[in-house]
Amino acid sequence: MKILISADMEGATGVTWPADCEPGTEQWQRCRVMFTSDVNAAIAGLFEGGATEVLVNEAHSTMRNLLLEELDERATMITGRHKELSMIEGVQTGDVDGIVFLGYHCGAGDEGVLAHTYLPNAITGVWLDGEPASEGRLNAAVVAEYGTPVILVTGDDRACEDAESYAPFARTVAVKDHVSRYAARCRPPARTAADIRVAAERSMTLAGRIDPVDPAHKAMEIEVDSAQLAQAAAIVPGVTRTGARRVRYTSPDAYEMIRAFKTVTTMISNHMEKDYG
Template structure:
């Protein structure tokens, strides 16, 4: 069995503060250790369930958050910024199943801890073939386009509910319950990581519960930005069309182009947002 593990940070056990997500922020180094601990719980369960290979990708920000010196030595780790497929980098059709750890709810979801879609503030809403989409739908869709099902997701309760709404009775573990975007009732990380281990073990021993998200081509991604400047700049990319003062659309038959374009969008939007400061 070949297992892919995508690890984000906002849904990691114990974390609720944006400072803990940002290099140089108060609590960030400890946040990286907790992120690695959650990842290791999933990796250990995968190998105990019979996995022959586990590939882990660091899916948060610059992709330099998982501690390479603390990660389970049996896996391989994909890390670093500007990976072409970002949160899905390293995944291909040879994998049996994808696991998502540390994931969060999409932008605007009530009680979603650190909720957002792809970027912290620049994207108001994102739509995939007319359906509102967060990172869970986007990454499950990418895996599905390769024929790979999703077997497990860990994150805050809102993320778990989003995953089940999308995929049905897929195995999930909620490590915290949001009170607001920046506040939550958290399960202490030691116990949360035990729950992740147990959840992954259950999932990998019951492949009938794995869910493949099969979306029909062509794929149309519409993005509602928080800034006319971002929309205008992104609409200069060949194939991207403006569909309103703050919205852009892109259609393709290749799902990988959706994921790759989001990476380009993030680079452009991040630069404009930082330059614009309070107007970004």
Template sequence: MKILISADMEGATGVTWPGDVLPGSEQWERCRPLFTSDVNAAIAGFFDGGADDVVVNEAHWTMRNLLLEQLDDRARMLTGRHKALSMVEGVQHGDVDGVAFVGYHTGAGTEGVLAHTYLANSVTGVWVDGTRASEGLLNALVAAEFGVPVVLVTGDDRTCEDAAGWAPRARGVAVKDYVSRYAAVCRTPARTAADIRAAAKEAAGLAVRHEPARNGPFTVELEFDAEHLAGAATVVPGVAATGERRVAYTSDTMYDGIRCFKAVTTIVSAATEEQYG
């Protein structure tokens, strides 16, 4: 049994504000071991449940946040940026039985600790076929096209609630409870590690590949906090304006859809000015 762990940081134990996840900051350094602890707990639980191979795909910001020197020796880690499928890179090779979303968060424009979708700001909402989408939903749709179920989701309580809509069978672990975008009631690392490990052990039993989903085409719509960002996004072929601050595109598969999404957010990020957005 092979498990892919997609590891994001905003949903990690103890993380509540931007400085906790911004590479290079003092608080980021402090939170890296907490992030690594959550991932290690998932690794241990999956091996407890019978996994033979666990690969961790670093999925936060620069994708160089986890502490390799503290990682469970039984696992391997994919670190670094510019991967074809970004947060779920590796799911496409036909040998993954289940994927875990560790340290995930809710989507832009919704309640949740450090809620956003790909960009920390600028994007105020994302919809897939009219349904508001988080990164979890987007990535789950990609995984489904390769027959890989989402078996574990960890993050704040709102993230677990969100996941119930797109991965209803997955085990969920809330490591903190939402108070505001920058505040949460946090559980201790010892407690969250135990909870994640136990849930991952159970989740291993759900790691069974299924027939690849064929649910496309998908229409993806994005809303931005400034109209010029919508204009910038239309540089991407197939992306059209649907309002002053909205664009949309349609892709036959979510494999293509997530790659277009990545292109749009890259261009929008480059078009964002430091002070005025």
């Protein structure tokens, strides 16, 4: 049984503030340890549940946050940016029996600790086929086309609630409870590691190849906080403006949907200025 862990950081143990997950800050260095602890707990539980291979894909920011030297030696890790499928790199091999969304969070415009979708600001809402879409929902749509089930989701309590809408059978572990976008009631790492390990072991009962979802057209709508960013997004072929601050595009399947979304968000981030956005 081969399992992929997509490891994001905003939903990791103890992370509540931008500096906690911004590479290069003192707080980021501290929180990297707790992030790695969450991942190691998941790895341990997965192997205890019957996994024979665990691949970790770094999914946060620079994608160089986990401490490789502290990683469970039974696992391997993809680290670094500019990957074909970004947060879920590795699933496209077609032999992944289950995926863990670790350290996930709510989407842009929603209530949750450090809630956002791809960009920490600028994007105020994302909709997939008319439904509000977090990164979890977007990524779940892609892995379904490869016949890979989502078996475990960890994050704050709101992220776990969000997971019920796109992966209703997955196990969930709340490592903290939402108080505000920048505050949470946190469990200590010793406790969250134990909770994640148990849930990961139990989640292996959900692992196994499933029938791939037939590729179907996906309609994406993105709202940003200024008109000039919508203009920037519309530079991408196939993307059209539907309002002063909204753009829309349609892809033939989820694979192309997520790749186009990465392109659109790159254009948006490259057209932002420090003071005026």
